[in-house]
Structure formats: C-alpha cells, structure tokens
Amino acid sequence: MIPISDDNPTLRTPVVTYLLLGAILFTWVVIQGAGLDEVKLAESLCSFALVPAKLAGLLPAGSILKLGDGLSCGITDPVLDKLTPLTSMFLHGGWMHLIGNCLFFWVFGNNVEDSMGRFRFLVFYLACGLAAAGAHVLVDPTSTVPTVGASGAISGIMGAYLVLYPRVRVNLLFVIFIFIRIIPVPAWAVLLWWFAVQVISGLPQLMSMQEVEVSGGVAVWAHVGGFVAGVVLIKLFQNPRYTTQRASWRHRLHPDHP
Structure with a gap:
C-alpha cells in the first residue's frame, strides 16, 4: 500500500514543503x-x-x-555531534529510503502546512523531528548504528494529518503481483494502520532491549515518537483561521464528502 495523493486541495502554495523537499534532495545529491x-x-x-x-x-x-x-570513522567529539538530531533529518541511506520519505511528505505535508502557515509549519516539522530523535535515543541510548532520514519529522506530519483530516480520502496504490489498483481509503484508516505497524514492529525491541534498528533496518520508535508529537502538538500549531477557511472551501467543493 503506497499513498500517492489525497482528495484534499490546498488554498495556499505549500512553499515550506517545497523548500524542505528541495533541501532533502540537495543534501542527498550534493553532500x-x-x-x-x-x-x-x-x-x-x-x-x-x-x-x-x-x-x-x-x-x-x-x-x-x-x-x-x-x-569506519573515528569519534572526535566535535560540536557537530550535538547537532546531529537536526542534521540527520536531511540525510538518507539510499534511493528507496529517499523516495519513500519524499512521497509521504508530498502527500501529507502540503495540507498540514496549509492549516498552520509557513513559519509555524517549519517549526512544527523540526520539533517533530527532534521528538522522534529523542524517542529513538531514549529506547536505546547505547546504539552505535547511525540513524538518518526525514521519516521521524514526516511521522509528525502524519500524526497532525490524522487529527486535522481523519475522514479525507487518501488514494492508495495497491500492487499484488500483476494486480495494480488505486483505492481511496479514509485517512484515519491509513494512518492508524501505519502507526499500529510501527508499534507492533518495535515491541520486540523493548522486550529484549536489542538495538533499535533490528526491525528491518528501520528505527520504528523514532516513527512512533514523531507521530505522537504530531498528534500532541497540532492543536498548538494549527491556525484556526486557516482551518476554518479550508473547511468552508472543502464543503463548497465537495458538499457530499466528509
């Protein structure tokens, strides 16, 4: 199941979403x-x-x-080490890692930005990323595995989307052997299913206290931490005027849709 779009148009150009995607791509290509x-x-x-x-x-x-x-690399204890919860958000480990994160960000980020405004959205994104990093370190502070990716911050975006637009339809691409189909599914079902998979995948790590990355190379507790941060922080960061405008506009466009 791959989310490729949603039925949730924006009122304003998602400038920060574009800039963050650009920064992620620039980091991948240049750095x-x-x-x-x-x-x-x-x-x-x-x-x-x-x-x-x-x-x-x-x-x-x-x-x-x-x-x-x-x-391998040597540990020197530079000041940059303290900034790695921030810098790691813009790094990726491979093309599939990059494409997957950018796709999820593309689908869910623009609407969350449209409900906050640009500066609030930027702060929210970074705050969720830092919360994800904190959850990752908290679960296994002795891990020596380098962790990279925007998925913790994007998980926060998904948590915010769940609170703001639970009944909006998300178009999922289903690929099963030769069967390919796009199926609209309510956002709450997509996002809660995704969150449940992260928690279930991470439970053995908590029970055995193995390194966080044992779940197929994915730091799932960073995803959980980012998602929870998004759910908790969204009411603080959303702009009520923007969300009211969006609700009114969506109702005029799709009076029969939730």
Whole structure:
C-alpha cells in the first residue's frame, strides 16, 4: 500500500514543503553524492548522522565506529555531534529510503502546512523531528548504528494529518503481483494502520532491549515518537483561521464528502 495523493486541495502554495523537499534532495545529491560514492556517503554518516551512543557521550574520543563494507570513522567529539538530531533529518541511506520519505511528505505535508502557515509549519516539522530523535535515543541510548532520514519529522506530519483530516480520502496504490489498483481509503484508516505497524514492529525491541534498528533496518520508535508529537502538538500549531477557511472551501467543493 503506497499513498500517492489525497482528495484534499490546498488554498495556499505549500512553499515550506517545497523548500524542505528541495533541501532533502540537495543534501542527498550534493553532500551524500546521490549514493553513488560509498566513501562520500560514509563521510556524510560520520559527520551528520545521529548515533545515540555518541550523542549520549558513551563513545569516548578515539573510538572507531564501523559502518560496514570495510568502512569506519573515528569519534572526535566535535560540536557537530550535538547537532546531529537536526542534521540527520536531511540525510538518507539510499534511493528507496529517499523516495519513500519524499512521497509521504508530498502527500501529507502540503495540507498540514496549509492549516498552520509557513513559519509555524517549519517549526512544527523540526520539533517533530527532534521528538522522534529523542524517542529513538531514549529506547536505546547505547546504539552505535547511525540513524538518518526525514521519516521521524514526516511521522509528525502524519500524526497532525490524522487529527486535522481523519475522514479525507487518501488514494492508495495497491500492487499484488500483476494486480495494480488505486483505492481511496479514509485517512484515519491509513494512518492508524501505519502507526499500529510501527508499534507492533518495535515491541520486540523493548522486550529484549536489542538495538533499535533490528526491525528491518528501520528505527520504528523514532516513527512512533514523531507521530505522537504530531498528534500532541497540532492543536498548538494549527491556525484556526486557516482551518476554518479550508473547511468552508472543502464543503463548497465537495458538499457530499466528509
């Protein structure tokens, strides 16, 4: 199931959504070499990825962090280490990771921005990303696995969308062998299902206290933390005037739709 669009047009151009997507793509291509240069990709992880144990001060200067495929980097304790909860939001580990995050952001981000205004949306996005990073570190502060991706912040966007537009239809692309079909599904069903999958996937990690990334290479508790932050913070960040305008406009466009 892949969300590709929603039946929820915007009143204003989602400038910040475009800028954040641009920043993510710029980082991937320019700083990470679009994944085509293993050394450049590894250097970006060493410098800007979130490593819980490093952030928590559990890796002393001089420690070696293994990245796989014979690559590693040394721990020097620069000031940038304290900024990695922020910088890691703009990094990705591969093309599929990047495309998946950008697609979810594209589908859900513009409407949340349209309900807040641009500056509020930017602060909200960063706050959810930081909350996701905090949840990730809290679950396993000893992890030495570099964590990257915008998915924690985007999870916050999805949590906000659930509160704001639970009954809006989200168009899902279903691909099962040769069966391909687009099916509209209420947003609440899509988002609660996604959230449930994250929680269920993460439960064995809590029970066994294994490293967070054991769930198929995905830091699911960062997703959970970001989503919960979005649900909690949305009422603080939404602009009531904008949400009222949107509700009125949607009703005029689709009087028979929820």
